[in-house]
Amino acid sequence: MRKKFVAGNWKMFTTSATARQLAAAVVRGLGDEQGVAVAICPPFPYLSIVAETLQGSRVVLGAQNCYHEQEGAFTGEVSPAMLVDVGCRYVILGHSERRHKLGETDAFINRKVHAALAAGLDVILCLGETLEERQAHRTEAVLEAQLMGSLAGLEAAALRRMVLAYEPVWAIGTGQNATPQQAQQAHAFIRGHIRQHFGAEAASALLIQYGGSVKPDNAASLFHQADVDGGLIGGASLNADHFLAIVRAALA
Numbered sequence: 001m002r003k004k005f006v007a008g009n010w011k012m013f014t015t016s017a018t019a020r021q022l023a024a025a026v027v028r029g030l031g032d033e034q035g036v037a038v039a040i041c042p043p044f045p046y047l048s049i050v051a052e053t054l055q056g057s058r059v060v061l062g063a064q065n066c067y068h069e070q071e072g073a074f075t076g077e078v079s080p081a082m083l084v085d086v087g088c089r090y091v092i093l094g095h096s097e098r099r100h101k102l103g104e105t106d107a108f109i110n111r112k113v114h115a116a117l118a119a120g121l122d123v124i125l126c127l128g129e130t131l132e133e134r135q136a137h138r139t140e141a142v143l144e145a146q147l148m149g150s151l152a153g154l155e156a157a158a159l160r161r162m163v164l165a166y167e168p169v170w171a172i173g174t175g176q177n178a179t180p181q182q183a184q185q186a187h188a189f190i191r192g193h194i195r196q197h198f199g200a201e202a203a204s205a206l207l208i209q210y211g212g213s214v215k216p217d218n219a220a221s222l223f224h225q226a227d228v229d230g231g232l233i234g235g236a237s238l239n240a241d242h243f244l245a246i247v248r249a250a251l252a
């Protein structure tokens with residue numbers, strides 16, 4: 001039985017004050033609940049502040065991106081080693097906003113995956129098709145290409161330190177979530193790909209989160225699908241009550 005994992009992606013929101021408050025409210029609300037794993041991923045400037053707030057709690061810290069070198073003359077970039085240093089356990093890579101708004105390619109994401117794992121971070125790797133691609137019946141082809149590209153050169157053992165997040169681009173921040181059946185179908189396809197390329201053990205242990213307009217009222221039906229192992233939550237993670245309701249939906 002895979003334990004469900006819910007992560008909050010705060011994107012480019014919060015201030016130092018609201019980040020601290022939000023993290024504290026999540027910690028309070030979660031208490032010592034152990035039935036679900038929970039992470040929050042604040043913007044870079046607030047990682048240390050949130051790390052302090054999370055100390056001694058069951059909520060772990062993640063970042064939203066990193067560069068693929070551990071240090072050097074890369075103005076404006078943040079290395080995986082720095083994220084480890086400030087207390088991160090996870091890093092989100094390949095988010096669709098970075099793929100589509102900032103032009104990140106699978107090859108670039110792949111370099112970051114290798115660097116993050118080498119530095120000791122666990123990776124939440126995002127995948128997903130655009131509306132146009134879905135309408136052209138290319139969803140599986142797109143997922144296949146993203147998996148091949150961003151997981152290139154990894155051994156099955158590395159998959160143990162990775163979580164995949166299926167996030168259909170048309171569902172992110174739009175209020176239009178995938179139906180539980182659409183999510184299940186994509187998740188089963190992703191797990192099948194992992195089985196084929198990394199073996200049955202890696203596939204059955206792999207956590208695959210769903211992301212894209214997950215809210216308190218649709219979380220349970222998504223999380224009940226056989227291959228949906230929790231969620232990557234954007235908008236709703238900025239409200240502690242909503243985020244905690246989604247976390248509780250993962251326990252049901």
Ligand code: PGA
Pocket residue numbers: 009167171172173174175211212213214232233234235236
């Ligand atoms: P959303 O974002 O929940 O606001 O749709 C999800 C994500 O981008 O990770």
